[in-house]
Amino acid sequence: MLIANALLADGTKRHIDVAGGRIAALLPASASLPARDDILDVAGGLLLPPLVDGHIHLDKTLLGLPWIPNQAAGNRVADRIEAERKVRAARTVPEAETGSNLVRQVVASGTLHMRSHVDIDNQLGLRNLHEVLKIRERFQGLVTIEIVAFPQSGILRSPGTAELLDAAVAEGADLVGGLDPVGIDGDLDGHLDAVFGIAEQRGVGVDIHLHDGGDGGIAQLLAIAERTIATGLAGRVAVSHAFALGSVDAEKAARTAGVLAKAGVAIMSHGPGGAPIPPLALLHQHGVKVFGGSDNIRDAWSPFGNGDMLERAMMIGYRANFRHDHELQFAFEMVTDAAARVLGIEAYGIAVGAAADFVIVDAGSVAEAVATRPRRKLVIKSGRVVAKDGVFVA
Numbered sequence: 423m424l425i426a427n428a429l430l431a432d433g434t435k436r437h438i439d440v441a442g443g444r445i446a447a448l449l450p451a452s453a454s455l456p457a458r459d460d461i462l463d464v465a466g467g468l469l470l471p472p473l474v475d476g477h478i479h480l481d482k483t484l485l486g487l488p489w490i491p492n493q494a495a496g497n498r499v500a501d502r503i504e505a506e507r508k509v510r511a512a513r514t515v516p517e518a519e520t521g522s523n524l525v526r527q528v529v530a531s532g533t534l535h536m537r538s539h540v541d542i543d544n545q546l547g548l549r550n551l552h553e554v555l556k557i558r559e560r561f562q563g564l565v566t567i568e569i570v571a572f573p574q575s576g577i578l579r580s581p582g583t584a585e586l587l588d589a590a591v592a593e594g595a596d597l598v599g600g601l602d603p604v605g606i607d608g609d610l611d612g613h614l615d616a617v618f619g620i621a622e623q624r625g626v627g628v629d630i631h632l633h634d635g636g637d638g639g640i641a642q643l644l645a646i647a648e649r650t651i652a653t654g655l656a657g658r659v660a661v662s663h664a665f666a667l668g669s670v671d672a673e674k675a676a677r678t679a680g681v682l683a684k685a686g687v688a689i690m691s692h693g694p695g696g697a698p699i700p701p702l703a704l705l706h707q708h709g710v711k712v713f714g715g716s717d718n719i720r721d722a723w724s725p726f727g728n729g730d731m732l733e734r735a736m737m738i739g740y741r742a743n744f745r746h747d748h749e750l751q752f753a754f755e756m757v758t759d760a761a762a763r764v765l766g767i768e769a770y771g772i773a774v775g776a777a778a779d780f781v782i783v784d785a786g787s788v789a790e791a792v793a794t795r796p797r798r799k800l801v802i803k804s805g806r807v808v809a810k811d812g813v814f815v816a
């Protein structure tokens with residue numbers, strides 16, 4: 423196919439020649455169009471790379487089911503874990519179905535790559551992993567789904583979980599997760615021994631949920647950085663949320679950022695509504711990879727979310743008090759290039775030889791697209807239209 427008259431993020435207008443699912447050439451739009459019957463004229467629409475969701479929970483969502491009110495008795499992580507158990511026990515539709523509803527919805531909004539955390543504990547065993555593996559299989563060739571074996575109930579306080587995390591990796595999880603080593607498990611070293619032990623032995627990356635704030639949270643970040651260096655996992659470790667970085671003074675945040683950058687630990691933020699947001703620009707200035715994700719979407723944790731990563735970039739920008747175009751552009755990079763690098767997506771971007779994966783919207787610039795979240799006119803995967811006007815058609 424030849425995509426004609428596309429506006430690129432750098433402001434240039436191009437015709438894009440696609441062959442074999444890849445970008446074969448980027449031609450100036452002033453070049454006359456060849457006589458072909460496979461020309462898709464996008465009439466000056468803004469052509470973006472596919473969106474990347476660096477943190478989603480495909481097994482938790484209740485999308486497509488009748489509304490289920492939030493049942494958490496309090497506002498602590500532990501209260502939400504308990505509430506989720508009740509919702510899960512009452513569930514009649516399998517996670518593979520609700521998770522597939524979510525995948526179709528996010529593809530329609532332009533997301534083609536994602537990292538999904540999947541609950542593993544001593545009650546669930548590997549059940550949710552098997553459900554998400556079904557989703558991955560179902561959408562193979564359309565979306566990349568990286569799986570994190572996530573100890574939602576803790577590791578030490580849920581005996582047997584460490585062995586289950588290891589088994590999950592053996593069965594197809596790509597990374598091993600963690601959860602508030604101190605706040606949930608009350609044992610920093612014990613928790614990190616388990617997580618990094620599996621990562622080292624199995625040769626996989628790490629992505630740890632860290633909600634613990636203040637100096638205690640900072641101490642855990644520093645310990646994670648130390649473990650990352652000790653296990654040679656630089657560039658393959660991420661911390662999701664890291665609210666602590668937003669709850670200490672700028673000097674301490676900057677010192678911690680320096681350590682994280684040197685260790686090769688990335689930070690994921692979803693632009694939290696109820697917790698301090700890490701200082702994203704400061705982290706970036708210190709060389710930390712920062713990337714974005716949806717986190718909870720219509721599940722026992724949050725009634726909100728829809729998986730639209732342009733909207734997520736807007737929310738990150740809103741929470742971070744971004745106003746200038748370069749800041750909106752930075753929020754956009756968190757849900758595109760930066761997240762793609764953390765997930766290790768190959769042949770990503772708008773360049774000759776890259777995958778012919780695109781999102782086309784009506785906007786004059788990336789900043790405008792983040793601010794206005796226009797309907798996705800087209801989502802293209804390997805040169806094939808997979809969503810049109812916000813509707814999944816693959």
Ligand SMILES: [Zn+2]
Binds near residue numbers: 477479539631662718
């Ligand atoms: Zn999460």
